[in-house]
Amino acid sequence: MKYGVIGTGAIGGYYGAKLAHAGQEVHFLLHHDYVYVCSHGLQVNSCEGSFHLTDVNAYQQTEDMPPCDVVLVALKSVNNDKLQSLLPPLLHPQTLVVLIQNGIGVEEDVQRMFPNVQLAAGLAFICSAKTEPGRVNHQCYGSINLANYSCKDEALMQQVVDDFRQADIETGLVEYHEARWKKAVWNMPFNGMTVALHTQTDLLLKNKATRRLIREQMMEVVGAAQHLGVKNVDSAFVDKMIETTDSMTPYSPSMRLDYDFHRPMELYYIYTRPLQIAREAGFPMPKLEMLEAELRFLEEQNNR
């Protein structure tokens, strides 16, 4: 099995390095870090045990990479238009592309670009950051679930799960729509609200008014998912998400980091697209629509 990683950052760098450390053949596309990683390798500082990869298969462009059996795409979704040119050199007829990205609709759009490619979603539950060249800081958690979108080869999906497990990554196979919407239940309130109120998860839950608001926003996502026929997304799951977040250390989601570092926020797939899907299906989410408008405003102010 050959693995390719597009987007060797906090997420792609972590999972790719774990696989390589466990003996898999992994090919990494690098950008700013290319020269550094060629000479210094990749360092993973992890709560579960740090390690260093000395010999990294590093590339500056996908044209130089071999066709791979599995490609992990861990780009920010704001850059997904680049997949049109990035992906083809890595594809052979049976390649499985796993989109480890946030939001709703990414698989649909990538499938439209590549109608015959086999796609899966990778739903990562991880706190990690890339703060320096060639160095991933993995703070906590680390599981990643795989959801089949258009892969006809079930043995291949299972092979990826086995490879991840062999690399000490907690993983499993989950239902696609359920998994994407469950992730949205957490992502839609917390990513935006930590930006809008310039705060972290813990304070949002400590204040009575915003704790209630977060719950109402989660219930908007649950309502939309149920309206769309998605199973197992319900108020019990909302309770569990709030409980889980209560027990987490104070956390700044990726959108808050993007905002703080004046990088574009993933507004389209985390907000615009699911809001549009829900509204077209007759289930508007007014509080999350308002949050999107606030984020559009802040994005404009932030990049002036």
Place this chain on the structure above:
Amino acid sequence: MKYGVIGTGAIGGYYGAKLAHAGQEVHFLLHHDYVYVCSHGLQVNSCEGSFHLTDVNAYQQTEDMPPCDVVLVALKSVNNDKLQSLLPPLLHPQTLVVLIQNGIGVEEDVQRMFPNVQLAAGLAFICSAKTEPGRVNHQCYGSINLANYSCKDEALMQQVVDDFRQADIETGLVEYHEARWKKAVWNMPFNGMTVALHTQTDLLLKNKATRRLIREQMMEVVGAAQHLGVKNVDSAFVDKMIETTDSMTPYSPSMRLDYDFHRPMELYYIYTRPLQIAREAGFPMPKLEMLEAELRFLEEQNNR
């Protein structure tokens, strides 16, 4: 006619000084400014012509003030519980109390404190600020409409209008519910949104997403007012408010100033009360409910 002013700040100081400057007998309750105003008088710097009041009837407590025919209450509504003790010394059986305050429900609550007092609402459309002791800076506008709440003496209401006009204050008599809800159409979106996004009116209207959001929030207020049977509050009025705000100089509403100076915001009468009235009548305003929750969060953070 004897006028009393409770709350000699940007609003009460302006209207009281205009009346006194025009020859009316006006008695001012002062707080921090008392000693300064006793020796230096009251200065009004105004876009319509500045003037100075040398001999000011200034008081430190209402017990020393005479009973008045008209009392202008221009306290922040967060201090309305103090009216219980402040108001009685100024009242005679025919006194008219004019509440120049923001929000929905202030007259109802003050009437409950003083069941027999005659009440009116004063709806000021003015940009002014008190930045130093004894000095009111009046930047623009300045009209104030009067709305009868429980005054049986129509001649007295008309007399107040005449006195205001004689003092070069633009004024008129308006219907109570219509006037309060029309004011809420502007106040509920702009007061809170300038705090939540730390911005001013012009930028909220320049950004496409927040311009639309402001309009949606205004339409929530219109919907609630119509649901409550209030007349003449409609989408044409919303268009007019947005047009008026487009033509204003960039403006920080009072709530933004309160927030910036770490003073309590008027959340109860501008948000909580009208939201509660509308919800109980079966017309929730989800986007303004979300705004209230954000403001409750910011208030808590701001006063830690």
